[in-house]
Amino acid sequence: MSDSILKSSQFRKEREGSWKELQHLVEVIEKKGIKALSAEELTRLPNLYRFTLSSLSVARGVSLDRNLLEYLELLSTRAYFCIYGVHNTFGGTVFKFLLEELPAAVWDARWRVLLTTLIMLVGALIAYYLTIGNEEWYYTMVGDGMASGRTPASATEDLRKGLYDGGDIDAEDLNYFASGLFSHNSSVGMFSFALGFALGVPTFILIFYNGLILGSFVALYASRGLGVDIAAWLSIHGTTELFAIILCGAAGLGLAKGVISPGRKSRLSNLASEGKKAGRIVIGAVLMLLVAALLESFGREWITDITARFTIGGLMLVLWLGYFGYLGRKRCQRH
Structure with missing residues (x-):
């Protein structure tokens, strides 16, 4: 097993829990709107977003595997629109x-x-x-x-x-x-x-x-x-x-x-x-x-x-x- 794969695996293992939590919150917002989140989840959302951005920056810096980079880029983009995007429906x-x-x-x-x-x-x-x-x-x-x-x-x-x-x-x-x-x-x-x-x-x-x-x-x-x-x-x-x-x-x-x-x-x-x-x-x-x-x-x-x-x-x-x-x-x- 190459060093890059080992690095990527260890990197994911240490941080994946936070990514998954952010992914869950993003999916809830996309389906039901941001009002569906509890007060605690709303507090956690920006922290998890910043943590994921930090992970993406580190992943790019040490050239981890492409699949991980794409996952973090997509998750960060979705989270950005959930936090800063327009939440109103057309109606x-x-x-x-x-x-x-x-x-x-x-x-x-x-x-x-x-x-x-x-x-x-x-x-x-x-x-x-x-x-x-x-x-x-x-x-x-x-x-x-x-x-x-x-x-x-x-x-x-x-x-x-x-x-x-x-x-x-x-x-x-x-x-x-x-x-x-x-x-x-x-x-x-x-x-x-x-x-x-x-x-x-x-x-x-x-x-x-x-x-x-x-x-x-x-x-x-x-x-x-x-x-x-x-x-x-x-x-x-x-x-x-x-x-x-x-x-x-x-x-x-x-x-x-x-x-x-x-x-x-x-x-x-x-x-x-x-x-x-x-x-x-x-x-x-x-x-x-x-x-x-x-x-x-x-x-x-x-x-x-x-x-x-x-x-x-x-x-x-x-x-x-x-x-x-x-x-x-x-x-x-x-x-």
Whole structure:
């Protein structure tokens, strides 16, 4: 028997008990998660890991047999990921994002959310009063694509009919409508966010322009005695959709903050930090836009009672405010 084999055999005999113990703990973590370990085992885990790394270093230094080296390398790698790797499952990651990271990010950006809301509201009020005074402003505020045939030239009865005659639309058409709305609204939100790095100016303009469209659209119906009707029609999805677009705008302003006010960090480093927070908000906003598209294409077209429409819209607004306000503040207070 060669000296290297004898060395390897003696080396393994003196240390194998600790390796096997570490291997057992690693296998438990891989199968059941780190929470399956007892307090004593959790205490032992890092010590056994360091001992195995030390054994691997010695084994390499004295050129022990290749099989032993491969065993120790693999065991050390597995143990590393068990100790330092991500332990959450996909479901756990999603759960953590929805119940912790997203509401905390929105609450942290609450003043930018408020500012974005005011920008949209100012645009809506300006467009509303301009259009009420002169319907020609409608053509300036609302493009042909957005108007979809609903213009000052439309008869009042046609405008009313469009608000209530959706119940006979089949599911396939509604699916297509929902897909189109989701794509359009997501694009608006993404532009509001992505252009934030340009000192926030394009974000201001996009949010303000969305307010102009909304205000002019409402004014057209209000001028025909359909103000309550259009408010209910918009309510069922608008409280979710507009909130999502506002969040995208707030996220864009977060990027602007990263460029304008870097503090002690470099602008690039601060932009990366703010971008990470803003990215969480945008992911949440996209999910909200998906909900809004479903509400618009299905709920709004099938539910034609004004009270029911206001009730659904109001409940959705309360839900979002409670979600971001209560959970967000609670998560921020923990940190």
